[in-house]
Amino acid sequence: MTTRAPSTWPLFSLLGCLALASPALAQGPDEPYRYPDDEEEPSRTGRAPPEDKPYAYPDDEDRPESSRPRRRSARDSEYKDPDDFRRAERGEEEEKDFERMARLDDPNTGIAFEVLGGVMLLSSPRGQLLGDPQPAFGGRFTWEYGRLLNSEPLREALWLDARYGFVGQRDGTALVVGDVQRHYVSLAPAYELTFGEGSDYGVYAQVGGGIVYELSRLEVGGKLTPxxxxxxxxxxxxxxxxxxxxxxxxxxxxxxxxxxMRFRRGYQDDTSASLSAGIGF
Structure with a gap:
């Protein structure tokens, strides 16, 4: 029986694979692949480009620096129009006609109804200094027409009264009796000075005109003469x-x-001291 020698080609193949694998194992760690543009940019400038540099369009490169649009800063973002803010900062802001909102933001209509009562000092034919005191009552309608003028100082300073008052007087003896009734109707504007801005209280002065209707009845011995x-x-x-x-x-x-108040009727003067109260809207 003869012994056959084993083939040597598998051994040479294994040795060849080991020889080729050794250079690959000696290679360093993996690095990101560098594209040609990335390799050329640092070589031109000598430093890495800034990260937040905006892209320069061709039109921007041709225009001078002063005409290029500015980027909005955090301070400009607080205003609706940054250009207006910058003009005002440089003192170049021009006068503008702004729309006044006095009428729109005021919820009051300026209308009020009041009842009044007090004392009327009637001019006396007997020459008394203060006149004859008589009870008086009536009512009035108030309209604050200053709200229509769209002016903040005059909005609550101007108003108008339509007033009615009644005074009755009866005097005489058992034989002769005189009965007088007077009806005062007047329309008077007023100007008010409030106690500070936005105050609901103030002092006022008033001047107006109207008519007084007078009914006198003289009774003598039971006979009435109006x-x-x-x-x-x-x-x-x-x-x-x-x-x-x-x-x-x-x-x-x-x-x-x-x-x-003072009421001038003809050559006589009647003085009224009164208090009124009512509801306003």
Missing amino acids: VEGIKPLIQYGVGLRGRTRLSATSNLRLTWRLEL
């Missing part, structure tokens, strides 16, 4: 006015006044 007539009237005086808020969620207010 006499009536109308005279022009001038009203003027001063007072204290308040508009106390009744609710924080509505425009309802308690309006009140303490006033001293």
Whole structure:
């Protein structure tokens, strides 16, 4: 029996694989692949490009630096129009006609109804210094027309009164009795000075005019003789006015006044000291 020698080609193949694998094992750790553009940029400038540099468009490169658009800063972002802010900062802001919002942001209508009562000192034919005191009562309608002028100082300073008052007087003896009734109707604008900006209280002066209707009845021995007539009237005086808020969620207010008025009818003067109260909207 003859013994055959084993083949040597597998051995040479294994040795060849080991020889080729040794250079690959000696290679360093993996590195990111560098593209040609990345390799050329540092070599030109000698340093890495800035990270946040904006891309320069061709139009921007041709224009000078002063004409290029500026980037908005954090300070400019606080204003609706940064250009207006920068012009105002340089003192170049021009005068503009801004729309006044006095009428739009005011919830009050400026209307009030009041009842009044007090004492009327009637001019006396007997020459008394203060006149004949008689009880008087009436009512008035107030309209703050200054709110239509769209002016903040005059919004609550100007208002108008339509007033009615009644005074009755009866005097005489058992044989002769005189009964007089007077109806005062007047329309008077007023100007008010409030106690500070936004105050609901103030003092006012008022001047106006109207008529007084007078009905006199003279009774002598049971026989009645009526006499009536109308005279022009001038009203003027001063007072204290308040508009106390009744609710924080509505425009309802308690309006009140303490006033001293003078009524000129013909050649006679009647003086009224009265207090009024009512509701305003």
